[in-house]
Amino acid sequence: MGRTLTQIGTVTAMNLRSLPQRKWTSLATVVAIALVTGVLLAFLAMANGFQATVAGTGASDVMIAMRKGSESEINSTLMREQVLLLQEAPGLAKASDGKPLMSPELYVIVDGIKKSSGLKANLPLRGLGPLANEVRRGITIVSGRMFQPGTNELVVGRAVSKQFRGFELGAKMRLASQNWVVVGEFDAGGTVFESEIWADVAVLQGLYQRGSTVQTVRARMTDPANLEKIRAFSEADPRLKLDVKSEKDFYAGQSRNIGDLILYLGWPLAIAMSFGALAGALNTMFASVDARTREIATLRAIGFRGTPAFIGTMVESLILAAIGGLVGAVGTYLLFDGLSAATLGGNFTQVVFSLKLSWSLVLQGLILALVIGVAGGVFPAWRAARVPLLAAFKEQ
Amino acid sequence: MSAPLILLKGVTKSYTRGKQTVPIFERLDMTIPTQDFVAIMGPSGSGKTTLLNLLGGIDKPSGGEIVFDGKRMDNLDESRLAGFRAGNVGFIFQFYNLMPMLTASQNVELPLLLTKLGPKARGDRVKTALEIVGLSDRARHKPSELSGGQQQRVAIARAIVSDPKLLLCDEPTGDLDRETAGEILSMLQTLNRDLGKTIVMVTHDPEAARFAKRTLHLDKGHFSEKDLAA
Numbered sequence: 261m262g263r264t265l266t267q268i269g270t271v272t273a274m275n276l277r278s279l280p281q282r283k284w285t286s287l288a289t290v291v292a293i294a295l296v297t298g299v300l301l302a303f304l305a306m307a308n309g310f311q312a313t314v315a316g317t318g319a320s321d322v323m324i325a326m327r328k329g330s331e332s333e334i335n336s337t338l339m340r341e342q343v344l345l346l347q348e349a350p351g352l353a354k355a356s357d358g359k360p361l362m363s364p365e366l367y368v369i370v371d372g373i374k375k376s377s378g379l380k381a382n383l384p385l386r387g388l389g390p391l392a393n394e395v396r397r398g399i400t401i402v403s404g405r406m407f408q409p410g411t412n413e414l415v416v417g418r419a420v421s422k423q424f425r426g427f428e429l430g431a432k433m434r435l436a437s438q439n440w441v442v443v444g445e446f447d448a449g450g451t452v453f454e455s456e457i458w459a460d461v462a463v464l465q466g467l468y469q470r471g472s473t474v475q476t477v478r479a480r481m482t483d484p485a486n487l488e489k490i491r492a493f494s495e496a497d498p499r500l501k502l503d504v505k506s507e508k509d510f511y512a513g514q515s516r517n518i519g520d521l522i523l524y525l526g527w528p529l530a531i532a533m534s535f536g537a538l539a540g541a542l543n544t545m546f547a548s549v550d551a552r553t554r555e556i557a558t559l560r561a562i563g564f565r566g567t568p569a570f571i572g573t574m575v576e577s578l579i580l581a582a583i584g585g586l587v588g589a590v591g592t593y594l595l596f597d598g599l600s601a602a603t604l605g606g607n608f609t610q611v612v613f614s615l616k617l618s619w620s621l622v623l624q625g626l627i628l629a630l631v632i633g634v635a636g637g638v639f640p641a642w643r644a645a646r647v648p649l650l651a652a653f654k655e656q
Numbered sequence: 657m658s659a660p661l662i663l664l665k666g667v668t669k670s671y672t673r674g675k676q677t678v679p680i681f682e683r684l685d686m687t688i689p690t691q692d693f694v695a696i697m698g699p700s701g702s703g704k705t706t707l708l709n710l711l712g713g714i715d716k717p718s719g720g721e722i723v724f725d726g727k728r729m730d731n732l733d734e735s736r737l738a739g740f741r742a743g744n745v746g747f748i749f750q751f752y753n754l755m756p757m758l759t760a761s762q763n764v765e766l767p768l769l770l771t772k773l774g775p776k777a778r779g780d781r782v783k784t785a786l787e788i789v790g791l792s793d794r795a796r797h798k799p800s801e802l803s804g805g806q807q808q809r810v811a812i813a814r815a816i817v818s819d820p821k822l823l824l825c826d827e828p829t830g831d832l833d834r835e836t837a838g839e840i841l842s843m844l845q846t847l848n849r850d851l852g853k854t855i856v857m858v859t860h861d862p863e864a865a866r867f868a869k870r871t872l873h874l875d876k877g878h879f880s881e882k883d884l885a886a
Contacts, residue, residue, distance in 0.1 A: 266769050277757040558753040561714055562814075563742025563770045565735065649714045652753055653705055653826055 267564055271572035274555070275548070276579065282548055286580055289544040292537035293584025293632055294591060296530055297625040301592040303526025304624060305615040306601065307519045313613035314515035317451035318507030320484040321353075322395060325477045325494065325502045332514070333367040333476050338502070340472035345500055349493045351486025352479050355391060361480040363389035363396075366464045370435055370457065372424040383420065385435065387461030387474075395480045399453065404429045404444030409460045415444035417454035419612030423600065427457070436467040452511065455612040478507065534632055537584075541636025545577050549644045556644055557652035566645035573641035574634070581633025585626040592625075593617050660723075661821060661854045662688040662711060667720035667730075669706060680706050681877045683720065690821070693848040693855040695865035698874035704858040705826060707874065711856055712745045712824045713737040725821065742770040746815030746853075750827035752807040754799040760810045761786065761795040767818040785813035789843065805836035812843060816853065823847065825857040829864050841867040 279286055318324075325346060326336035343364045352360040366387035371380050390409060393399065407413035421427045421442075431442045440459075448454045461474065481487065487506055494500040505513075549556070556569050597617045664686035670679040680703045688694060688711075696704050709715035710722060713729055714737075722730040729740055746767075747753075754763045761782050768778040786792050789809040799807050808828060815823055825844065829837035845867050847853045857868060865871045873880045 263770060263772070270766070270769055274755055274757055554751075554753060555755055558747075558749070558755075559766070560738070561712070561741065561747050562767050563738050564766075565738055650709065652714075652747070652749060653709070 264565070264567065267568040268571045271559065271564070271568040272575045275552070275572045275576040278548075278552065279576070282544065282551060285544040285547050289537070289540045289580050289636070290584040290587060292540040293581050293629050294588035296533045296537045296632065297585045297588025297629045298592045298595075299533055300526060300530035300628055301589060301617060301621060301625040302596050302615070303522060303529065304621040305592065305596055305617045307522035307526065308618060308621060309601070309613045309616035310522060311515040311519040312616055313450060314452055314518070315512045316449075317453065317511040318509075319397060320506050320508045321481050322507040323479050323481055323487055323490055323504055324507050324510050325479075325490075325504050326475070328501050328503050330503065333365075334369070336475045338364070338474050338477060340474075342500055342502070343474060343477055345497060346477055346479070346494075346502075349479075349490045351481050351483065351489045353482050355394060359391070361391055361394050363392035363478045364461060364474040365389065365392070365476050365478060366461050366468070366470060367475045368464065368468055372420070373426065375423060375425050381424075383424065383457060384455065385414075385457045385459060385464070387464035388458050389461050392458075392478070395478050396453070398449045398451075400447045401444045402447045404442070407443055407459055410463060411460065412438055412440045412463060413443045413459065414440050415446050415458050416442055417456050417458075417612075418445060418447055419454040419600070420457060421445055423612050438467055450614070530628060534628065537632050538636050541577060541581065541632055542639065544580070545573060545637050545640035546643070548576060549573060549640045549647075552644075553647055553651050556647045557649050560647065560649050561652045569647065570641045570645035573644045574637045577637025577640070578630060578633040581629045581636070582626070584632075585629025588629065589617075589622045589625050659690055660687045661690040661692070661725055662686070663721075663723040664710075665721040665723070667710065667717045667722060669703070669710065669715075669717050679877065681717075684877060684879075686872075686879065688854060688856060690854055691848065691852050693845070693867075693869045694857070695868035695871040696856065696858045696874055697860065697862070697865055697871055702874045703877055704874055708824050708826055708856065708858050711822070712747060713740045742767065742818070744820050744822055746818070746820040746823045748808070748811050748815050748823060748825040748828045750830040752799070752804075752811045752831075754807055754810055754814075756799050759796050759798055760791060760802065760813075763799070763810055764813045764817050766814060771818060781817050782813075785817040786810075788816065788847075789813045803836075804832050805839060808832065808836075808840050809843070812840070812847075816847060816851070821854055823853050823855045825855065825859075827859055828857060829859070829861065834863075837861075837864065 325338070326333065327338060330336035347360050347362060352362065355361055368385050369382045370385045372383035373379070374381050393406070401415065402418065404415070407415050416427045426433055427442055429442055429445055433440050465471065481490070484506060487504065491504045494502045494504050559569070560566070596615045599615045600612060601615060664684055667681055667684045669681045670677050696707060698704050706715065710717055713732070717730050721728055724744065732740060764782045764785050765778055768781055773781065783792070786795055789812050791806060791809050791813065794802060794806060799810070802810065828844070829840050832840065841864055844855055844857070848855050859865055
């Protein structure tokens with residue numbers, strides 16, 4: 261066993277020390293595998309970042325009520341009567357004046373121009389009820405102030421002002437044929453809310469001709485466990501029959517759908533590219549074996565077995581693949597980790613998020629690289645193990 | 657006459673080329689005594705290298721027996737043949753076949769990696785082998801830093817380092833000038849005379865063959881012998 265390991269070590273070391281003789285083909289293989297790993301990791305980081313942003317949004321003690329069957333806020337409509345009935349639901353937290361901490365909200369789409377591409381994209385404009393600030397926690401005005409109810413004032417999330425043109429503090433714009441002014445910018449801890457524009461719900465109802473309807477109702481509960489009571493209350497009243505979820509569950513569901521979509525795009529693309537990298541790896545390793553045919557045959561003539569030649573070639577292929585994988589991972593980290601991006605969320609509006617690379621994702625990228633290394637090495641290694649010994653006597 | 661190291665009894669060898677069978681040897685008999693130094697000459701295609709491959713366990717005969725040191729070796733499987741080569745045969749090739757990325761001493765050490773010797777014992781053996789071929793001062797040089805003659809001497813050191821009974825030389829001076837060739841052949845003579853190595857050398861060169869104890873002429877699969885040492 262010890263002698264076999266020594267033989268394997270010797271042959272492997274010889275293979276690796278002869279790499280400079282094949283530096284360009286080896287480099288091409290490393291680059292191809294790095295690209296595959298990089299593309300995969302970029303997609304995974306995108307899905308991970310998106311899921312972290314969306315799934316991190318919402319609180320478990322805030323309930324959200326929507327029309328039954330409406331998967332997203334944009335598809336929901338609630339009548340004023342329903343909002344009033346919900347105020348009687350059990351387990352809701354109350355303000356000092358005894359009113360439930362509830363925010364009827366309107367959710368409409370407006371156009372924004374992306375700074376990066378100059379293209380139009382959908383932005384969510386949310387109308388908030390007067391108690392919205394007490395329903396939501398973790399919202400901080402970082403510059404300017406909150407909008408005044410009953411006015412055409414807006415506050416914008418940090419991601420909106422960062423990614424879209426014309427939303428800086430004091431900016432004026434026209435929405436729904438009215439002039440608006442941005443009076444504040446808010447931080448929402450990197451959640452989806454930072455991709456939104458907020459205004460007074462009553463003003464938006466009038467401008468968008470929604471009468472007294474809203475789309476969702478958010479309310480703070482005294483305990484997350486009260487959600488079941490509220491759900492039962494809604495089910496018991498035929499006038500309600502609403503979908504009642506915790507805000508946290510609502511956003512977790514949204515993150516799964518879009519996150520999975522990104523993953524389903526990323527993996528097939530990476531696998532398709534892998535075939536190209538695999539062809540490169542095969543070419544490199546066959547060239548490596550061919551260049552060393554006489555050396556391998558000489559070692560076999562001396563008495564070395566075929567196994568060291570096989571394993572030595574496999575190790576060379578795996579090392580090239582591992583280097584490619586690491587280069588891809590480091591490149592992705594340097595280029596994309598923390599990079600701000602925006603994509604369509606569950607409400608057909610832009611969600612701004614940061615690409616987030618994690619060790620488990622890097623591991624997935626490295627595994628893909630090593631799979632390419634194994635597949636690209638096994639046939640050349642088989643050839644190396646079966647090099648005819650007579651090749652030792654031939655001139656190359 | 658010494659005891660035979662190698663016996664070939666009715667050895668046949670043929671290759672299949674497409675649907676044709678090309679015979680190389682038909683019922684070839686041969687005896688190589690221990691401590692012999694035999695040169696094998698013959699025209700191209702006469703089967704010289706094939707014979708060398710059969711003697712070294714690199715190729716297998718189609719029929720007949722090959723006996724080495726009293727034991728049949730023609731029926732060994734691939735793994736046992738590798739063990740046979742490691743323990744009994746040193747190869748010296750026309751183009752030296754050194755590993756370009758290894759130093760002279762690392763090249764010489766290669767056969768010892770197949771033995772149970774530890775690093776210290778291997779190092780001592782390598783040193784001795786390089787002393788025998790007069791290259792102690794080139795131990796750390798790579799093949800590209802050595803002349804053709806020096807490279808062949810490293811190859812000889814590699815061939816003798818594990819103390820095999822048989823040295824098989826395939827045109828060992830075919831790539832060298834006359835003067836260097838003479839030095840290499842004298843060294844082979846010394847290994848035969850002083851260390852008792854049995855040497856079989858394939859060569860085209862009658863001058864090279866003069867260094868052997870006897871010369872066998874191979875033509876169309878048969879021998880005609882001239883004992884040049886006599």
